[in-house]
Amino acid sequence: MRGRSVRCHDERREAPVREAREALPATSPSREGTNFPGGRVVPSSAFTIVELLVVVAIIGILAGILIPTVVGARLRAKTHATKQQIDQFRVAIVAYNTKYGDFPPSSLARFGVRVNETNNGIESMVACLSTDQPGGHYIEWEEKSLCNVDEDTVSKNPTKWWFGDLQLREVMDTFGNVFVYFHHRDYAKPGAVAKYRFGEETVDCTPKKSGATGAFHNPDGFMIWSIGPNGKNDDGEEDDIGNW
Numbered sequence: 120m121r122g123r124s125v126r127c128h129d130e131r132r133e134a135p136v137r138e139a140r141e142a143l144p145a146t147s148p149s150r151e152g153t154n155f156p157g158g159r160v161v162p163s164s165a166f167t168i169v170e171l172l173v174v175v176a177i178i179g180i181l182a183g184i185l186i187p188t189v190v191g192a193r194l195r196a197k198t199h200a201t202k203q204q205i206d207q208f209r210v211a212i213v214a215y216n217t218k219y220g221d222f223p224p225s226s227l228a229r230f231g232v233r234v235n236e237t238n239n240g241i242e243s244m245v246a247c248l249s250t251d252q253p254g255g256h257y258i259e260w261e262e263k264s265l266c267n268v269d270e271d272t273v274s275k276n277p278t279k280w281w282f283g284d285l286q287l288r289e290v291m292d293t294f295g296n297v298f299v300y301f302h303h304r305d306y307a308k309p310g311a312v313a314k315y316r317f318g319e320e321t322v323d324c325t326p327k328k329s330g331a332t333g334a335f336h337n338p339d340g341f342m343i344w345s346i347g348p349n350g351k352n353d354d355g356e357e358d359d360i361g362n363w
Contacts, residue, residue: 146305166237194348197293201345204264205362208343211248211257218254223247223343225305225312227287230277237269237321239312240265240300242287244343247281256281264291267312267317291358292345299324299352301342317346327354329363336363 166174194292206215216222224230226239236243245265248257272285281289289297296317304348305312306326313323326342336342336355344361346352355361 181265197329201292205343207258209362212341214257215247223303225302227277232273232275233279235271236311237314237316238289241289241298243287244300245290246278246280249282250278253278253282266291268297294348295348296350299344301326303338303340322352324352325354327356
């Protein structure tokens with residue numbers, strides 16, 4: 120009798136607890152985890168929509184900060200490399216002048232060969248600095264920088280260059296455009312040596328005077344410039360990169 124009384128007492132005491140449990144709603148999957156039979160809870164790794172949007176927003180902000188920085192760094196590196204190219208040309212041209220008493224002309228027509236009217240100056244500079252005459256080879260070209268964008272040739276080799284054919288080559292800057300070159304004789308009246316081809320566009324290039332001196336840049340020497348990162352000829356001004 121005593122044992123039965125104790126069991127009845129325990130059952131009466133546990134009844135409210137059992138009823139309260141039964142009244143609770145069924146547990147659904149949540150960030151807290153998923154309930155399985157037997158009371159086992161498995162943590163959930165799912166993200167909410169809000170969290171995903173926050174992550175996407177953070178990625179967008181970081182990209183907005185980093186992409187201009189990377190692009191700017193690449194642009195500065197190319198600009199610096201182009202300046203180094205011009206410095207190499209300047210040293211080679213001065214050495215050529217020491218040997219021959221003059222700078223490379225603005226056109227190979229001065230050597231008595233027929234040329235077209237495009238890229239004359241830079242073609243002449245490349246041809247002169249590539250001479251295979253004693254004391255020549257004034258510069259070692261990077262092969263990837265040489266091109267022939269107007270696809271012209273000559274009937275003879277006027278400077279005895281070491282190239283294996285009669286193509287008139289130009290040299291490109293790190294932005295993929297040919298350099299512009301003028302001998303000081305042609306500053307005031309560039310005439311037939313003014314045309315240069317950049318990509319699919321052919322434009323007239325004109326040596327400009329210095330705002331500081333009122334005279335042409337390097338008045339007794341030569342001008343050489345890159346049209347710079349914007350790919351637009353500014354006659355050595357704006358973002359163009361020159362030897363002055």
